[in-house]
Amino acid sequence: MSDTERLFPDNAGLDRAAELLRSGELVAFPTETVYGLGGNATDDRAVGGIFAAKGRPSFNPLIVHVPDIDAALAIAEFDVGAERLADAFWPGALTLVLPLRAEAGIAPLVTAGLPTIALRVPDHPVARALLQRAGCPVAAPSANPSGRISPTTADHVLAGLGGRIAAVLDGGACPVGVESTIVGTYPQPTLLRPGGLPAEAIEACLGAPLAAHGGGISAPGQMASHYAPDSPIRLNVTDARPGERLLGFGPMESDLNLSPSGDLTEAAANLFRHLHALDATAAPIAVAPIPEHGLGRAINDRLRRAAAPRD
Known part of the structure; x- marks a missing residue:
């Protein structure tokens, strides 16, 4: 691949980034949590490219980013608890793991063979503008080599993935700085990964404590070694x-x-x-x-x- 383009969040940069995503290319973009490495979640080649660029193991599922709850409802089945959390915290630093609709057209690699899908509506103006213009669900893990320190600036992205992806949309530093909180709601509300939305706020919304994750890979960010620098x-x-x-x-x-x-x-x-x-x-x-x-x-x-x- 040629050098990675650095785009800026003006109309020209957003249009170029959206065009690249629609054509199956990979574009890193800012969210309020960290930079995500985006690819069209319905395009097998694009999703495979995410795993290849990051060196990510294929058993580790991806989060799909959408512009609003209506787009999420077309992809996953929401129970009452999921609807309550989405109404309260979307857009925001919350990812919900929900049953995947068979007709959603999501590339199988996105879910790593699981019957569920991780969905988020990000609360960042650049991310939301890009998702609206792209017109497709965007699978986006953190935009860094797998297992390494997550990126919170475009320079971090380029240091790790420069030359491996088509473009990075430079929206400045990410304000939250850690990845989203991940919650599954079936069969009971469960904290799958702590993150940028405190678990206490989620429990207050549900009126009940979150169950602890029982082990195994059921959502992104659950590998034992992750987010690691070269130094011990x-x-x-x-x-x-x-x-x-x-x-x-x-x-x-x-x-x-x-x-x-x-x-x-x-x-x-x-x-x-x-x-x-x-x-x-x-x-x-x-x-x-x-x-x-x-x-x-x-x-x-x-x-x-x-x-x-x-x-």
Whole structure:
């Protein structure tokens, strides 16, 4: 493939990106969570290209992005709980895993052979404008080589996938900074992956606690080793060893700090950007403790997977 185009979110850039998606090419684009690597979810060749560009294992399903709930209803079967969550949190950082409609025309690789599909309506003006113009459901995992640090800027995308994809639509930095929360609603509401929407908000909406995921790959982002830098990571420490770089949280001395004030929203937005920066130093990374509530659950999930033994 020739060099990856950098497009900008004006009319010309959006039209070009939509044209590329309709023709089966891959386009990275910003969402409020991270940059996604988009391909037409009804095009077998495009979906296969996503797996090839990322080096992603074929048993790991993809999230399909659509512009509105009507488009989602044409693809999946919604129960009462799913409808309630979609009404409350779409557009937003919530992905719902729902039974796939047989007539939806989704490429089989998208669901990795599962009878369910992961759907999201993103809350980012560039993403929504692109989805409207493309006129097709867009499968879009994070726009990075499989298992590596997720991208929150167009430069991150180009560093990992430059030359492997047709274009990146540069919409600046992603404001949330961690991937969407994934919930399955059948047979009971279950947290499949913590993310940019706190689980507490979902439980408040449903009026019931979310069940814990029972194991196995039933949604994206569940592999044990994921989001990983090249450098090794040591978690829940307050002092770096000689040669380590310390990623701090709260008021403390550190090489980089997710949030000096201890704000979890700020910490989530900075997580992958700071990991990219520390990884560029080629030094081992030590990470301060992060509270295990709200967005801290998503941050800790990403850090645990980043620190897990590599395959």
